[in-house]
Amino acid sequence: MVQRETWATRTGFILAAVGSAVGLGNIWRFPFVTGEGGGAAFLLVYLLFVALIGFPAILVEFVVGRRTERNPVGALLELGGDAWKYVGAIFIVTGFVILSFYSVVAGWFIRYFLEGFRGSYASHLAGYEDIAAEAGEPTAAIMFGELSTGLDAFFFHTLFMVLTIGVVALGIRRGIELAVKVMVPAIIVLLVGMAVWAFTLPDAGAGYSYYLSPEFGVIVDNWAELLPAAAGQAFFTLSLGMGVMITYASYLGEDRNLTKDGVTIIGFDTGIAFLTGLVVFPVFFSAGITEPGDGGAGAIFISMTDAFATIGGGHLLGLLFFGTVAIAALSSAISLLEVVTAYVIDEKGVERWKAALGMGGIIYLLGVPVTYDLIFLDLLDGFADGVLLILGALLLVILVGWITPKLAVQELEKGIGDLGGLGAAWIWAIRVPVLLVLVVSLYLGVVDYVE
Numbered sequence: 001m002v003q004r005e006t007w008a009t010r011t012g013f014i015l016a017a018v019g020s021a022v023g024l025g026n027i028w029r030f031p032f033v034t035g036e037g038g039g040a041a042f043l044l045v046y047l048l049f050v051a052l053i054g055f056p057a058i059l060v061e062f063v064v065g066r067r068t069e070r071n072p073v074g075a076l077l078e079l080g081g082d083a084w085k086y087v088g089a090i091f092i093v094t095g096f097v098i099l100s101f102y103s104v105v106a107g108w109f110i111r112y113f114l115e116g117f118r119g120s121y122a123s124h125l126a127g128y129e130d131i132a133a134e135a136g137e138p139t140a141a142i143m144f145g146e147l148s149t150g151l152d153a154f155f156f157h158t159l160f161m162v163l164t165i166g167v168v169a170l171g172i173r174r175g176i177e178l179a180v181k182v183m184v185p186a187i188i189v190l191l192v193g194m195a196v197w198a199f200t201l202p203d204a205g206a207g208y209s210y211y212l213s214p215e216f217g218v219i220v221d222n223w224a225e226l227l228p229a230a231a232g233q234a235f236f237t238l239s240l241g242m243g244v245m246i247t248y249a250s251y252l253g254e255d256r257n258l259t260k261d262g263v264t265i266i267g268f269d270t271g272i273a274f275l276t277g278l279v280v281f282p283v284f285f286s287a288g289i290t291e292p293g294d295g296g297a298g299a300i301f302i303s304m305t306d307a308f309a310t311i312g313g314g315h316l317l318g319l320l321f322f323g324t325v326a327i328a329a330l331s332s333a334i335s336l337l338e339v340v341t342a343y344v345i346d347e348k349g350v351e352r353w354k355a356a357l358g359m360g361g362i363i364y365l366l367g368v369p370v371t372y373d374l375i376f377l378d379l380l381d382g383f384a385d386g387v388l389l390i391l392g393a394l395l396l397v398i399l400v401g402w403i404t405p406k407l408a409v410q411e412l413e414k415g416i417g418d419l420g421g422l423g424a425a426w427i428w429a430i431r432v433p434v435l436l437v438l439v440v441s442l443y444l445g446v447v448d449y450v451e
């Protein structure tokens with residue numbers, strides 16, 4: 001048997017996990033689901049879910065991965081027995097579905113990145129003025145409409161999948177660890193700079209109050225939609241519920257303090273999402289868009305092109321911004337394809353490059369309809385995070401919380417020491433409250449999806 005790969009450096013694991021977590025979920029998805037959820041009310045529920053559900057759940061995936069040193073299917077088979085390998089199969093399917101549309105969206109970022117080389121965003125927007133006037137819609141929205149489907153979208157989806165497959169085919173050490181060290185600091189610096197700039201906009205105040213001061217009435221009235229949407233976003237953004245963190249922890253040779261790593265990963269991810277909101281909502285309100293929920297999948301593109309069109313040196317900033325996000329998306333996409341690939345390598349004995357190419361090719365094809373009509377984006381995205389992610393997380397929590405709790409606590413204590421009552425507290429947290437929230441979210445999510 002071939003020696004299983006491990007991370008090349010001590011920080012390899014944490015970098016790759018942050019690289020997986022930080023992606024389109026923070027910068028593309030977070031602002032528009034927050035808008036759809038009514039702003040601050042959504043933000044509050046989302047933050048609560050990240051801390052109270054996301055944190056215990058990320059530890060669950062870590063211990064399962066490090067304990068078994070297997071891909072999700074093999075890991076669950078080893079821990080739970082035969083029937084559990086079907087749960088692992090759910091993870092694999094989820095990865096297929098998410099990556100298929102993720103790649104299309106990432107392709108849009110590459111497209112917008114390239115626009116930065118072709119001159120100012122103001123001049124690009126001017127090119128859409130006629131259609132916009134006719135349709136009575138903002139030029140930035142028209143531009144997004146034109147670029148998000150059709151030949152452009154198809155081409156950049158193709159390019160992005162080729163890149164993703166290439167990195168995964170090269171393997172863990174050479175491929176995944178590199179990109180992250182540059183990307184995460186770059187995103188933070190850019191977003192902080194843009195948040196400071198957004199602060200100076202005329203209607204920034206309205207944006208902040210929409211984003212930051214929750215009306216509790218909104219939560220009470222809309223809980224049936226808020227709950228599954230916030231849970232879905234929390235899991236999506238932390239790369240939970242589909243075995244990424246299991247797979248990445250499976251390459252851990254050493255006993256790291258997993259709770260510390262969990263806090264670091266969640267801290268970066270949540271901070272970056274939060275910062276994105278501080279940029280997007282002031283821009284929206286200052287551009288006269290007072291119903292940010294209507295922006296949908298185009299929200300970030302529409303608000304950012306508007307922003308880059310109005311500030312000096314905007315095309316350089318835009319180029320930097322869209323480019324960095326594209327790289328962030330790549331490190332997340334890599335993690336998605338890695339799960340699927342690791343499964344085929346471990347369980348079917350296929351060579352790495354063949355596994356990456358085969359699985360990546362099928363995923364690529366699944367994404368092609370999205371480049372044709374964004375209706376498929378809603379369908380795939382809604383099904384993946386409203387249903388599949390929650391279902392996967394739920395079943396995993398049952399396994400670890402109720403069937404193998406002792407093993408789980410032992411594994412968590414490696415690298416930390418005796419946890420005493422905290423170990424039991426963690427197990428009870430996932431056994432009851434986490435489980436309940438997941439069950440309710442899944443039920444509401446399914447109802448919502450079927451409608």
Ligand code: PHE
Nearest residue numbers: 021023024025026236237239
């Ligand atoms: N967490 C990634 C993001 O926020 C998306 C992702 C989801 C990656 C699930 C892997 C698994 O963009």
Ligand code: NA
Nearest residue numbers: 021023025237
């Ligand atoms: Na994320």
